[in-house]
Amino acid sequence: MKQVALDLQSGSIEVENVPVPTATRGVIVRNAYSLISAGTESSLINLAQQSLVGKAKARPEDVKKVIQKIGTDGPLSAYQQAMGRLAKPEPLGYSCAGTVVTTGSDDFEVGDRVACAGAGYAVHAEYVAVPKNLCVRVPDGVGFREAAFTTVGSIAMHGVRNARVTVGENVAVIGLGLIGLLAVQILKAAGCRVIGIDIDREKLSLAADLGADVVSNYDGLAERMKAFSPFGADAVIITAATRSSAPIETAGRLVRDKGRVVVVGNVGMNVPRDIFYEKEAEVVVSRSYGPGRYDRNYEERGVDYPIYVRWTERRNMEAFLELVRQKRIDLDRLITHTFSLDDAPEAYSLINSGKERFIGVLLQYSPNGTGISGTVTPLPKSDLRRRKVPAGAKTLGCIGAGVHAQSALYPHLPGLPVHLAGLATATGLSAHSVAKKYGFSYCTTDYRKILDDPAIDAVLIATRNDLHAPMAIDALRAGKDVFVEKPLAADIDGLRGVVEAWRRSEQRLTVGFNRRHSPLARRMKEFFGNRASPMVLHYRVNAGQIPPGHWVHDDEQGGGMLISECCHFIDFMQYMTGARPVQVYARAIEPTGTLQKYDNFQATLAFADGSLGTVTYTTLGDRSYPKETVEVFCDNAVGRITDFRDLELRRDGKASRERRWLAQEKGFAEELLAFVRGEEPDFVGSVATTLATFLAWESIDSGKPQEIDLGPVGI
Missing domain, CATH: 3.40.50.720 (NAD(P)-binding Rossmann-like Domain)
Structure with missing residues (x-):
């Protein structure tokens, strides 16, 4: 299908051929018309057309974040992350109307005429995927042109x-x-x-x-x-x-x-x-178009408010269409221009130039579509696709292309001895842009196309937390080796399911615990290689607050910072000691104001070799202070890593130090290389780490230490 996209680096408008989206909780709609919001969309285009200095002046808060990133991650890492965000095309549009072609909701049937709302959903594209609470039926007597104004x-x-x-x-x-x-x-x-x-x-x-x-x-x-x-x-x-x-x-x-x-x-x-x-x-x-806006449960999951919240955004949409039906609102006088989808750049040029008066500017879509109509889009060969790959190298398919994947994982893919086959993401525009950037053969919005591809023998999963376990299970059952980002599972049932699928398969499963692969971590482990006593470890994380509405705090999608992040630090301790965690005791600050329950905690772990480790995780510190500091005490020696840029080792009064000035060495490239080369991962250790985070949660709730027994999860 065709979709309008904004290049955030240059400010240019392009019409891209991308895969058709897939339905989850809502509907797939074939657009008839969409309305250009001259104010909202023009401001974004004007920002994109500015120089880097101009963008910085317009977004001082973002600049402050980049400066903080330079302090913790190094200038090269901070620059790469900032440019990576700008390299991702931005979908435009948030008000459209068309016909339902696929439904995942009982509220709608195929063939229904609907009006749709929402940035990122009701975009300028031939097909759109829209949650049910952002979608309303168009009453008889109202055309698609008028319905496109609903948002x-x-x-x-x-x-x-x-x-x-x-x-x-x-x-x-x-x-x-x-x-x-x-x-x-x-x-x-x-x-x-x-x-x-x-x-x-x-x-x-x-x-x-x-x-x-x-x-x-x-x-x-x-x-x-x-x-x-x-x-x-x-x-x-x-x-x-x-x-x-x-x-x-x-x-x-x-x-x-x-x-x-x-x-x-x-x-x-x-x-x-x-x-x-x-x-x-x-x-x-006034906040947008009514109660429900920015509420993840309402907009994404379709959980409606009781009727005493009388005018939700969906009910406002219905009320507006009813006024149009009654001829109380005249939209014909407001429609000044209509462009075909292919002429979208001309429409934006009209708006931005100001040379001609306009009010309502519509994009019109061909009833039969002009772009591809499937969920898979092949990509032309590029220089990246022509790179030399050793004989017998694995063929990799990837699922997910969020911020972490694009900033930490995918930049390393072109340098790996691996064939890049398909990339799957939830939105076609993201799938197309990322797949094209890194040299994949095709992109898709249906992750099962990756699993069904017989040429693919290894899958990388970098989606939101709640999808890790089910997708890993599907990939193992499909006979693929699996690299899945942390956490391995978001709940105990998911963990049991992964273990069962792993036991039944003959495939390898690697979890994205990258810190154990860091060159600095390996040098620290070698430093303590001949130890005679247990270790005492302290991993302190000065995380800074993440907004309460962020998906990582969502009970279903993220599981909170204890589940999402603490697993990294427990795994690092397990790697450093070479022993399994056997007990965990954790306490957390009770939630107040914007503080989440499991965002400020200490977890103390006992390991099978007698070592003790404490994770201190806090959002209460100053972001300019180092984010991660891990200290190891053993055999009258001390090792310390700060932000994976600074390693200090001390023994017998003598100290050695290594520093990385440009970027962190967090082990992302090394873990991916180990995976594609077929190195055997410590899957049981990953299960132990994951289980330890769940039991830390139970310890906080119960106020008692919890024994870590792998038997109940199938190990």
């Missing part, structure tokens, strides 16, 4: 709801772009009197035609407002887009005593205190 219409709808208007109230709308003109019509349908405000005479005229009772530019606005409503506006809705705080200052002057100001557009927020204080006016920033 933007629900943004205007939610802004009006936040204003809490009632019949007969006087409302001012500042900014008569697309959302402003929709807000005017929604307010009129709600029985309000409306004054529309803008600097553009044509928009003022259009607002009047669409029902605004009064229209005005800023010249003489005070007098017109006084004539319209002597006591001021009951509510002011700001739909303008500008860095200036002039709109909110104007809103403060227009609103009545104890009135309401709702900010929908992206405007400056330097609120004049004196004006709002005197009127005790209320200011609300």
